[in-house]
Amino acid sequence: MNKQIHQLTVTELLHGLEDKLFSSVDIVKHYLDRINKYNPELNIFLHINENALKQAQQADQEIAKGTKKLLLGIPLAIKDNFLTVGMPTTAGSLVLENYYPQYESTVTKKLLEAGAIFLGKTNMDAWAHGSSTETSQYGPTLNPWDLGRLPGGSSGGSAAAVSAQLAPAAIGSETAGSIRQPAAWCGVTGFKPSYGRVSRYGVIAMASSTDSPGPIARTVEDAALITSIIAGQDSYDGTSLSKEVEKYHELLKKKDLKGIRIALVKEYLLPTMRTEVKTLIHAAAAHLESLGAKVEEISLMDPKYAVGVYTVIQRSEVSSNLARFDGIRYGNDRNLFGEEAKRRIMLGTYTLSAGYYDAYYKKAIAIRTKIVEEFEQTFREFDVIIGAVSPGPAMKLGATQNEPMFGEMEDVLVEPSSLAGLTSAGVPCGFVDNLPIGLQITGNQFEESKILDIANLYQKTTDFNKFPKQYDK
Amino acid sequence: MTQTNITTDDVAKIAQLASLTVSEEEKQLFAGQFSTTIDVINQLNEVDTKGTPPTSSVTKLENVTRSDIIDTDRVLPQAVALSGAKNVHQGFFVVKQILKKDNE
Numbered sequence: 001m002n003k004q005i006h007q008l009t010v011t012e013l014l015h016g017l018e019d020k021l022f023s024s025v026d027i028v029k030h031y032l033d034r035i036n037k038y039n040p041e042l043n044i045f046l047h048i049n050e051n052a053l054k055q056a057q058q059a060d061q062e063i064a065k066g067t068k069k070l071l072l073g074i075p076l077a078i079k080d081n082f083l084t085v086g087m088p089t090t091a092g093s094l095v096l097e098n099y100y101p102q103y104e105s106t107v108t109k110k111l112l113e114a115g116a117i118f119l120g121k122t123n124m125d126a127w128a129h130g131s132s133t134e135t136s137q138y139g140p141t142l143n144p145w146d147l148g149r150l151p152g153g154s155s156g157g158s159a160a161a162v163s164a165q166l167a168p169a170a171i172g173s174e175t176a177g178s179i180r181q182p183a184a185w186c187g188v189t190g191f192k193p194s195y196g197r198v199s200r201y202g203v204i205a206m207a208s209s210t211d212s213p214g215p216i217a218r219t220v221e222d223a224a225l226i227t228s229i230i231a232g233q234d235s236y237d238g239t240s241l242s243k244e245v246e247k248y249h250e251l252l253k254k255k256d257l258k259g260i261r262i263a264l265v266k267e268y269l270l271p272t273m274r275t276e277v278k279t280l281i282h283a284a285a286a287h288l289e290s291l292g293a294k295v296e297e298i299s300l301m302d303p304k305y306a307v308g309v310y311t312v313i314q315r316s317e318v319s320s321n322l323a324r325f326d327g328i329r330y331g332n333d334r335n336l337f338g339e340e341a342k343r344r345i346m347l348g349t350y351t352l353s354a355g356y357y358d359a360y361y362k363k364a365i366a367i368r369t370k371i372v373e374e375f376e377q378t379f380r381e382f383d384v385i386i387g388a389v390s391p392g393p394a395m396k397l398g399a400t401q402n403e404p405m406f407g408e409m410e411d412v413l414v415e416p417s418s419l420a421g422l423t424s425a426g427v428p429c430g431f432v433d434n435l436p437i438g439l440q441i442t443g444n445q446f447e448e449s450k451i452l453d454i455a456n457l458y459q460k461t462t463d464f465n466k467f468p469k470q471y472d473k
Numbered sequence: 474m475t476q477t478n479i480t481t482d483d484v485a486k487i488a489q490l491a492s493l494t495v496s497e498e499e500k501q502l503f504a505g506q507f508s509t510t511i512d513v514i515n516q517l518n519e520v521d522t523k524g525t526p527p528t529s530s531v532t533k534l535e536n537v538t539r540s541d542i543i544d545t546d547r548v549l550p551q552a553v554a555l556s557g558a559k560n561v562h563q564g565f566f567v568v569k570q571i572l573k574k575d576n577e
Binding site (some may be wrong): 028312330337346372 | 478483484487488490491492493495496499503506507509510513514515516517518519520522525526527528529530531532535536539544547549552553556557558559560566567568569
């Protein structure tokens with residue numbers, strides 16, 4: 001046993017604080033030391049919170065007084081598209097270099113109210129446009145498993161922070177894969193709540209009709225705890241739903257999967273996918289069957305259509321959302337947009353422009369209906385859908401060069417569920433070339449507790465939750 | 474080979490609509506890339522959507538309203554609202570001139 005602080009989950013840290021094995025100051029100091037040591041080589045944090053130690057002292061005082069909060073004294077890493085008062089928020093772009101937000105995002109506000117301490121802000125693809133962190137105008141984050149590879153994205157900094165153990169958990173956001181894909185490439189757990197379950201207020205908007213904030217963590221249990229805190233209706237986000245929030249972390253009770261019907265989608269085992277990845281997904285299905293679930297192969301719409309639909313919808317919404325950055329009220333002017341942002345804004349401008357709106361945008365949102373209906377039909381017969389998160393393991397640095405559709409092709413397996421606003425967990429399910437591979441377990445809208453429960457049981461009965469040796473000492 | 478042909482002039486026009494400046498090299502680059510991307514998007518024509526209603530939001534919410542009451546928690550004081558601006562004048566944002574006088 002005798003684990004070091006950075007080898008503990010959030011749940012274990014909370015127990016340690018309660019048993020007075022260490023203080024919040026001990027935890028935060030330990031992480032800040034690690035960040036100072038490893039951040040220069042990994043480029044995970046764009047900003048480190050200089051008040052973190054002071055906030056840890058305050059947390060220790062509260063703990064001494066007997067205050068109970070779900071995350072009291074626990075440090076977290078926050079993706080740099082969440083507005084944080086007192087810390088710069090760049091969204092990975094030079095347009096927002098040195099921008100200090102005027103208000104706090106709902107997600108970070110809720111975490112602060114739960115007693116969390118922010119270690120800093122994590123690197124991401126600029127404006128969350130990408131699946132690599134290579135579009136960040138502050139340089140890419142490196143994958144802790146192999147410094148010659150990408151961490152995935154857009155929440156690549158948050159996933160790498162958990163993988164390199166520079167934070168016990170982190171916050172990311174997903175529009176189509178931006179939590180699950182970097183979590184898969186970095187070998188950690190990612191959880192995408194249903195669209196509308198977590199407030200988007202104060203998250204720099206990418207595609208407003210699919211943006212979903214969520215946790216990246218060491219375990220499903222920790223991801224469930226964080227989701228219990230950040231979920232819920234917010235009067236500042238008109239698309240957040242009033243449905244009651246469950247205490248997800250207290251509902252992880254399954255000991256077997258008797259009665260659970262699982263669909264394995266044939267079309268998601270892509271012809272281009274590496275055989276080793278397919279083998280791991282079939283092995284995961286067999287494992288779930290051994291726990292009592294019934295697994296059946298089904299057929300769904302070819303995910304290539306979801307790529308087209310997502311590309312049109314995402315670019316269109318981006319062109320509208322990024323129109324507000326004019327350098328007048330805050331930030332720098334539009335000349336500082338990087339190549340990827342320009343490409344997306346312009347393509348979206350084109351697909352919404354007179355003469356093309358019907359052919360592209362209207363067509364895409366009609367097919368979106370078909371995708372939604374197909375999932376509704378599937379969830380009448382099945383509890384969950386499983387598949388790979390990504391067609392392969394982490395790709396090498398530079399893989400996005402001259403690949404204007406890189407993100408879409410890497411996210412082909414997560415785009416359909418995002419377009420339908422579904423909830424989905426990504427958990428490690430094995431290794432290819434010593435690099436982690438992720439399994440996605442996807443459920444119907446607002447079935448967070450079921451998905452977390454199944455993912456938790458899968459994780460607790462398998463042995464794929466590993467950390468790169470270089471940073472696990 | 475792409476089937477769609479977006480020209481550098483098209484790119485220039487889109488850039489103007491999007492209020493972006495693009496260099497000559499970018500025009501060349503984007504023209505080629507947009508053509509490729511539109512080819513991918515054109516695959517959507519293989520899907521029959523006759524009579525299919527559109528989906529712009531998956532929440533099924535309609536007409537989300539609130540009382541017309543000022544929420545002071547959400548209102549920024551003037552100094553805070555102006556704190557991110559590079560160019561302010563007597564408590565206002567300074568914007569670019571968009572209209573011209575007759576003699577200009």
